[in-house]
Amino acid sequence: MILFSFFKNEVLTMLGMDLKGKKAFVAGIGDDQGYGWAIAKALAEAGAEIIVGTWAPIYKIFTTSWETGKFDESRQLSDGSLMTIAKVYPMDASFDTPDDVPEEIRENKRYKAYSGYTLSEVAAAVEKDFGQIDILVHSLANAPEVKKPLLETSRAGYLAAMSSSAYSFVSLVKFFGPFMPPGSSALNLTYLASERAVPGYGGGMSSAKAALESDTRTLAWEVGRKWGIRINAISAGALGSRAARAIGFIGKMIEYAHQNAPLSKELKAEEVGKTGCFLLSPLASAITGVTLYVDNGLHAMGVAVDSPSLKEDSKEEALQNA
Ligand SMILES: NC(=O)c1ccc[n+]([C@@H]2O[C@H](COP(=O)([O-])OP(=O)(O)OC[C@H]3O[C@@H](n4cnc5c(N)ncnc54)[C@H](O)[C@@H]3O)[C@@H](O)[C@H]2O)c1
Numbered sequence: 001m002i003l004f005s006f007f008k009n010e011v012l013t014m015l016g017m018d019l020k021g022k023k024a025f026v027a028g029i030g031d032d033q034g035y036g037w038a039i040a041k042a043l044a045e046a047g048a049e050i051i052v053g054t055w056a057p058i059y060k061i062f063t064t065s066w067e068t069g070k071f072d073e074s075r076q077l078s079d080g081s082l083m084t085i086a087k088v089y090p091m092d093a094s095f096d097t098p099d100d101v102p103e104e105i106r107e108n109k110r111y112k113a114y115s116g117y118t119l120s121e122v123a124a125a126v127e128k129d130f131g132q133i134d135i136l137v138h139s140l141a142n143a144p145e146v147k148k149p150l151l152e153t154s155r156a157g158y159l160a161a162m163s164s165s166a167y168s169f170v171s172l173v174k175f176f177g178p179f180m181p182p183g184s185s186a187l188n189l190t191y192l193a194s195e196r197a198v199p200g201y202g203g204g205m206s207s208a209k210a211a212l213e214s215d216t217r218t219l220a221w222e223v224g225r226k227w228g229i230r231i232n233a234i235s236a237g238a239l240g241s242r243a244a245r246a247i248g249f250i251g252k253m254i255e256y257a258h259q260n261a262p263l264s265k266e267l268k269a270e271e272v273g274k275t276g277c278f279l280l281s282p283l284a285s286a287i288t289g290v291t292l293y294v295d296n297g298l299h300a301m302g303v304a305v306d307s308p309s310l311k312e313d314s315k316e317e318a319l320q321n322a
Contacts, residue, residue, distance in 0.1 A: 017046050017277070017278070018047055019047045019048035019134075019277075021047075022048045022049070022134040023048065023049045023051060023132065023133050023135070024043045024049065024050055024051065024134065024135035024136075025051045025052075025053065025135070025137070025176065026051070026137040026139065027052075027053035027091065027093065027136075027139065028054075028055075028138065028139035029052045029053075030242060031062065031242055032071045032074035032075075033241050033242055034139065034239070034243065035189050035241065035269055035273070036139030037074070037269070038268075038269035039139060039187070039273045039280075040137070041074075041077070041270070041273055042273035042276060043135065043276075043280065044077060044083040044084070046277055046281065049086050049130075050083065050084070050086060051085070051087050051088075051126060051130060052085050052089070053088075053089050053093075054088050054089070055090075055091065055092060056092050059088070066085070066088075086130070087129060089116075089122050089126065090114040090117045091118075092105075092111075092117045092118065093119060093164050093171070094160070094163050095118040095119065096118055096119050096120055096175075097118050098121065100118060101118060119168070119171045119172060119175050120175050123172075123179075126179075127179045131179070132179050132180065132181055133176055133179060133180050134183075134184045135280045136184070136185070136186040136187070137276065137280070138169045138172055138188040138189070139189050140168065141205065141208070141209075141243060142161070142164040142243075143160065143161035143202075143203035143204055144157050144161075145160075145202065145203035146201070146202055146246070147202060147203065147247065147248060148203055149202045150204065153204050157203055157204060158203070158207065159204075161203050161204035161207070162207065165209070167211075169188045169215060169216075173219055173223060173231065177229060180227060180229055181228075182228030182229070183228060183229075183282070183285070184227075184228075184230070185229065185231075185232070185280045185281075186230070186232075187279055188212055188232075189233070189236055190209045190213050190216075190233045190235045190291060191209050191235060192235055192237075192295065192298070193206040193209060194209035194212070196299075200248070201247065212233065213235075216233040216289060216290075219231045220289030224289075230284070230287065230288035231288055232287060232288060232290045233290070234272055234276055234292055235292065235293045236267075236272045237257055237293075237294065237295030237298055238254045238257055238267065238295075239254075239267060254267075256304070256306075257295070257298050259305070260304045260306055261295065261298040262300060263296035264296075267294075267295065275292065279292065
């Protein structure tokens with residue numbers, strides 16, 4: 001085991017993937033199933049110190065599950081040790097300052113026990129506790145009307161999706177950027193529905209992802225020049241995370257990808273985790289403003305090869321041949 005871990009570290013160092021001494025803030029971990037967790041784990045594997053931001057309403061369940069060992073199996077790193085988290089902050093990415101928090105949220109029983117969960121406050125607390133951050137990950141999204149088609153989405157629902165799923169990234173970068181040294185890097189997670197119609201991905205989420213990708217390019221320019229920070233996005237394929245299960249049709253999307261992507265295999269969260277780690281590491285030092293697909297190649301397809309219309313014995317052909 002020791003020998004293996006020695007070689008692993010040698011190879012990682014050789015590739016410039018040694019993130020020892022680097023501090024990563026990962027926003028959007030609520031369990032061990034999602035992309036945020038997978039990215040955190042890959043970063044930990046490369047030696048980074050992990051700091052987490054968890055949505056305030058699920059902070060308690062996440063920290064309790066962590067403390068009672070529910071995630072121990074998922075925490076296993078390749079050298080046999082367990083991933084550690086230096087600190088978990090309750091946060092809500094829909095709010096920038098305490099003045100933004102409506103009374104009914106402040107008084108809500110899922111929030112009442114916490115304070116300091118707006119983005120400016122979380123950033124100030126992280127700076128106070130850790131001094132600087134080298135790696136920033138935004139792995140969160142929310143749309144109260146995600147199950148409604150765009151046409152049936154209310155203005156409030158659409159703006160809420162934009163606020164917590166797209167502007168939240170701008171805001172995170174705005175508040176964390178000042179204490180991220182040159183050469184630091186930020187990453188967000190997006191989805192193909194930003195550029196192709198994906199029925200079922202509603203509530204303004206497709207619009208929010210389009211905004212997020214556009215902001216990735218614009219922020220890359222702005223913070224590249226201002227602070228020397230890189231900004232990238234991963235357009236990830238379908239994964240049965242907690243958030244995705246809430247949308248409802250994730251099982252079908254996973255099956256669809258399996259049937260129609262160039263690589264007909266399961267997409268593992270860890271594959272997105274490793275790509276994220278690469279983009280966030282010095283290995284990607286000249287990459288910024290990019291949206292990189294990690295989806296078994298599904299984005300490259302122009303047709304669904306399992307469509308009945310493409311079958312040789314399709315109804316139309318059967319009629320023509322009759
Ligand atoms: N699962 C997929 O199929 C898929 C595909 C492409 C992109 N993505 C993106 O990956 C990212 C991570 O999602 P996931 O699917 O891994 O699910 P997930 O459930 O692991 O992560 C989403 C997280 O967002 C948090 N969150 C929601 N609202 C928040 C708020 N206002 N403030 C702070 N945190 C909030 C949730 O608590 C949750 O922890 C999202 O941006 C999602 O859109 C997911």
